[in-house]
Amino acid sequence: MAVLHPGPSPQGRGRHGRNRLPPRKRPRLVTIITDHLARLVPASRGQGRLVAGSTATGAEISIPYIAARGAADGPTLWVTATVHGDEVNGTLAALDFVRHLDLAAMRGACVVIPAANPLAFDARAKTAPQDGLDIDQQFPGAAGGLTTQRVADRLWREIERAGDCLVSLHTLTAHFEAKPYGVYKLHPDGPVAEDVLLRHLSFYDPSVACLMPTVKAAGELPGNISGAIDYQFQALGKTAFMVELGAGSRIEWPYVEQGSAGLRRTAAEIGMFEDRPAPGGTLRKVLKRRHVTADTGGLFRAACTPGDILQPGSPLGVITDIFGDIVDTVTFAEPVLVIAARRDPVVATGDRIGFVATAWESRTLQSV
Ligand SMILES: [Zn+2]
Known part of the structure; x- marks a missing residue:
């Protein structure tokens, strides 16, 4: 019984194109x-x-x-x-x-x-x-x-x-x-x-x-x-x-x-x-960092600048509702180092509002 071989399809054409060619012919x-x-x-x-x-x-x-x-x-x-x-x-x-x-x-x-x-x-x-x-x-x-x-x-x-x-x-x-x-x-x-x-x-x-x-x-x-x-x-x-x-x-x-x-x-x-x-x-080496996300939607107003160290209770910022009333003040239980703070105020629940280090150390770099 004859076996039909479709023959090689032109490179880059055919049902699977080039992916069907054996590696040596690529x-x-x-x-x-x-x-x-x-x-x-x-x-x-x-x-x-x-x-x-x-x-x-x-x-x-x-x-x-x-x-x-x-x-x-x-x-x-x-x-x-x-x-x-x-x-x-x-x-x-x-x-x-x-x-x-x-x-x-x-x-x-x-x-x-x-x-x-x-x-x-x-x-x-x-x-x-x-x-x-x-x-x-x-x-x-x-x-x-x-x-x-x-x-x-x-x-x-x-x-x-x-x-x-x-x-x-x-x-x-x-x-x-x-x-x-x-x-x-x-x-x-x-x-x-x-x-x-x-x-x-x-x-x-x-x-x-x-x-x-x-x-x-x-x-x-x-x-x-x-x-x-x-x-x-x-x-x-x-x-x-x-x-x-x-x-x-x-x-x-x-x-x-x-x-x-x-x-x-x-x-x-x-x-x-x-x-x-x-x-x-001296370099500040960050060992742990995390994104901070909004727990409630509204307008986020940052109260800090990148590079700031926030002590416990000191706010990253506040979130107001669309009428302007403060609905959340974003603080931390531990000191954090602010890497970035949100400047686009419009946030939904879960949006990123800050990026902070929670553990860091100073490293002094030696001249060689
Ligand atoms: Zn990138």
């Missing part, structure tokens, strides 16, 4: 950025795009990059901004940093991804409208996955092959007021010492440096921490951390400058420049 993705860096004349800069697909109208879904090559060989620093698409201070800080580098004095290379989540960035939103996935919970991504997972995969293929240090720039949301602060994780298999991460974070003059638990912790937003780009980079045994540069959806120039100045010090710290920076003295 198109081999070149590392575009590494190749681009190798082609650059020493002490020069280039730019390009990583294509991750297309939209319904045929527009490319592409991740823009800037690649800068120093005058001599050395380490490679990656800076990713706006993995959350509306956290624009990071984009501006990264651009200001890379465009003002003295390449003639630089060793190694710097790669800046100014809009790491392009669909979300264009949509002026944290996540891409196509699937609503938080891309910073999707790394290393999935080549045959949902749109956001494919974007993560495309970016990750480049990063994992060439990079010694990664800085992931974020902000809080536009609802909040916050001074810049650092966030870091400690990968259980990662050899990078905590002191190395704290030293880097001190370069950004942060209000606090938060050790983010990598197992599920009360008070953190729900989500998959291990899918964060900095955590995945740490899993490769390399230095990675996050810097939160204020609020989202608007420019805050002092924080943009704080971010670009910090990046320059990080570059020097890993050996790209001669002037190894001094760490920023």
Whole structure:
């Protein structure tokens, strides 16, 4: 009896398209950025795009990059901004940093991804409208996955092959007021010492440096921490951390400058420049932190500023009802350190109104 074989379907067509091809026949993705860096004349800069697909109208879904090559060989620093698409201070800080580098004095290379989540960035939103996935919970991504997972995969293929240090720039949301602060994780298999991460974070003059638990912790937003780009980079045994540069959806120039100045010090710290920076003295290291949510809807009026330490009974703020009568005064039984306070007054029950540290310690960083 004859057995009918349908024969191979053209690549990218057929019922399951490329996903049905055996791995060896998959198109081999070149590392575009590494190749681009190798082609650059020493002490020069280039730019390009990583294509991750297309939209319904045929527009490319592409991740823009800037690649800068120093005058001599050395380490490679990656800076990713706006993995959350509306956290624009990071984009501006990264651009200001890379465009003002003295390449003639630089060793190694710097790669800046100014809009790491392009669909979300264009949509002026944290996540891409196509699937609503938080891309910073999707790394290393999935080549045959949902749109956001494919974007993560495309970016990750480049990063994992060439990079010694990664800085992931974020902000809080536009609802909040916050001074810049650092966030870091400690990968259980990662050899990078905590002191190395704290030293880097001190370069950004942060209000606090938060050790983010990598197992599920009360008070953190729900989500998959291990899918964060900095955590995945740490899993490769390399230095990675996050810097939160204020609020989202608007420019805050002092924080943009704080971010670009910090990046320059990080570059020097890993050996790209001669002037190894001094760490920023004493750092407040946060051991526990939590979001504070409204118990009742109404209008929240903050009574504190980020960086304040609130003693028991001292209010984070009050909530009035829509007629203006105070219906709740938000206080704490223990001292808290305010990381961020809400500035958008309109709240429903469960909305975030503050972000506070409940346990912290001072760490004095030694000059090396
Ligand atoms: Zn973010």
